[in-house]
């Protein structure tokens with residue numbers, strides 16, 4: 001089933017049953033789904049396979065961050081699961097990202113998109129200062145984006161707030177943006193947020209949306225509202 005929208009719904013649940021119950025209310029023509037650390041740690045590859053069997057393309061969001069060989073082998077394992085997208089932290093460095101790219105290239109065109117996580121959307125300037133980085137998030141994102149492009153990655157995880165500048169400098173990188181909040185929804189722990197329409201306008205290629213859909217009284221209706229907002 002090919003998906004007609006840029007929406008990726010984050011299935012952040014403590015069990016496969018809960019994730020599959022939500023997926024059962026969603027249409028794979030209207031969204032892709034994301035399996036992250038909580039769900040994968042509890043349910044493993046089986047939940048990915050169950051979602052694929054229901055027609056969903058899966059973004060395996062495990063944000064690998066380790067030495068080059070370990071990370072590349074983890075990316076290879078993800079590719080063997082047949083996921084649509086996989087990611088690593090850009091702060092693992094150029095050699096680590098290049099090793100991941102190389103291991104996927106050996107698979108030919110039937111490989112997942114390889115995406116680099118820049119600065120988490122939950123972080124703002126003060127959080128970076130706590131890490132010893134006396135810069136605005138945009139500056140750090142741009143620095144990591146340059147490395148990701150050099151390593152041959154397909155795209156970045158960033159905030160939609162950085163999308164316009166990233167598209168201007170790195171037009172070929174696909175931008176995957178969490179921190180999406182429809183007007184009126186809770187910010188939760190996110191800091192660098194935009195609405196779905198603002199994110200698309202800024203240049204996001206994919207919008208990752210979790211709680212505003214997964215915790216809605218009617219998730220299918222919440223998804224339909226985002227689809228309608230995007231026109």
Ligand SMILES: O=c1ccn([C@@H]2O[C@H](COP(=O)(O)O)[C@@H](O)[C@H]2O)c(=O)[nH]1
Nearest residue numbers: 010036119120121178179208209210211
């Ligand atoms: O910088 C990042 C990277 C990943 N995420 C993930 O996206 C979803 C967002 O969920 P919401 O409920 O819409 O906040 C979540 O799975 C995160 O792990 C991110 O938010 N920011």
